[in-house]
Amino acid sequence: SLFFLFLAITKNxxxxxxxxxxxxxxxxxxxxxxxxxxxxxxxxxxxxxQTVQIHASVLTDCIAILFLMHASGGIQTGLGxxxxxxxxxxxxxxxxxxxxxxxxxxxxxxxxxxxxxxxxNSAPESNYTYAGILGVIFFSTAILSHKLTIRLKETEALxxxxxxxxANMAQLTEHIIQRMQTGILVVDSxxxxxxxxxxxxxxxxxxxxxxxxxxxxxxxxxSLQIEKWKKHTDIPARVIRPPPLQAQ
Numbered sequence: 001s002l003f004f005l006f007l008a009i010t011k012n013x014x015x016x017x018x019x020x021x022x023x024x025x026x027x028x029x030x031x032x033x034x035x036x037x038x039x040x041x042x043x044x045x046x047x048x049x050q051t052v053q054i055h056a057s058v059l060t061d062c063i064a065i066l067f068l069m070h071a072s073g074g075i076q077t078g079l080g081x082x083x084x085x086x087x088x089x090x091x092x093x094x095x096x097x098x099x100x101x102x103x104x105x106x107x108x109x110x111x112x113x114x115x116x117x118x119x120x121n122s123a124p125e126s127n128y129t130y131a132g133i134l135g136v137i138f139f140s141t142a143i144l145s146h147k148l149t150i151r152l153k154e155t156e157a158l159x160x161x162x163x164x165x166x167a168n169m170a171q172l173t174e175h176i177i178q179r180m181q182t183g184i185l186v187v188d189s190x191x192x193x194x195x196x197x198x199x200x201x202x203x204x205x206x207x208x209x210x211x212x213x214x215x216x217x218x219x220x221x222x223s224l225q226i227e228k229w230k231k232h233t234d235i236p237a238r239v240i241r242p243p244p245l246q247a248q
Contacts, residue, residue: 001032015067016073026070032064054090058102061086062109074117075127080110080134087138091145103142107135191215191223 007014008026018025039057042048061083069079083106091099110131118128177184183200187193191214201207207218216223221240229235 001029001036001064004029005033012128016077017068017079018071020073021071025068028064028067028071032060032068035060036065051094054094055098058086058105059091062105066109066113068224069113075110075114075134077132080131082140083109083134085136088141091142092149094146096143096146099142099146100139102134103138106138107131113228185215187215187226191226193218 004017004025004085006012006174007017008022008029039053039060042053055169065079065082069075072079085182087102087106097229110219114127114131121190177195178197180197181199183203184195184197185193186195187201192214194212196204207213215226216221219240225238
């Protein structure tokens with residue numbers, strides 16, 4: 001609507017927009033923009049409820065595009081395809097019956113204008129076929145958009161469930177590691193300690209773990225052996241007996 005109003009204000013000759021009735025096109029563009037702003041405010045306020053807002057916006061789109069299409073020369077201008085966005089977008093957030101209703105409303109809008117042009121304005125060209133094809137596209141889009149949304153919601157729910165399962169598994173694994181009698185240390189590439197279980201913590205003299213310490217500051221001999229192993233992974237392991245440290 002803002003684009004159409006911009007064309008009206010700047011007097012750009014963007015054929016065929018407004019070619020039949022420029023005054024009607026300009027007025028329809030202005031009203032369309034004003035109503036769009038009202039809808040934006042209603043969305044922010046969340047009043048009225050979502051169902052009322054959706055149905056009102058679809059009806060507004062159909063009426064506004066009907067006037068814009070009539071002021072520009074009819075269905076052959078291609079403006080009717082703008083209803084495809086309305087049908088597709090709103091079909092994703094409503095029930096299946098409402099999605100079909102939106103497709104039917106968009107199709108009726110095109111057919112109404114075609115009948116009016118043919119019998120009232122005595123338009124020489126008949127575009128019933130074009131209107132019918134667009135109607136089929138509207139219904140196909142509504143069905144596909146709704147089905148796709150259902151599939152996406154199911155996938156999202158499954159992903160959330162899997163995420164919860166993985167989180168629970170991670171907690172269980174961490175609990176098992178912490179209760180093991182064998183000391184376990186996990187360090188990163190800089191030898192900063194990322195995980196230390198209770199057994200290893202007692203073995204190393206119960207060092208402070210408030211801030212992830214570096215292995216070299218606790219047991220330099222083990223840190224040196226890890227660095228050698230990174231360079232030559234085939235070197236034999238050597239037993240290290242760290243001296244007991246005082247708790248920090």
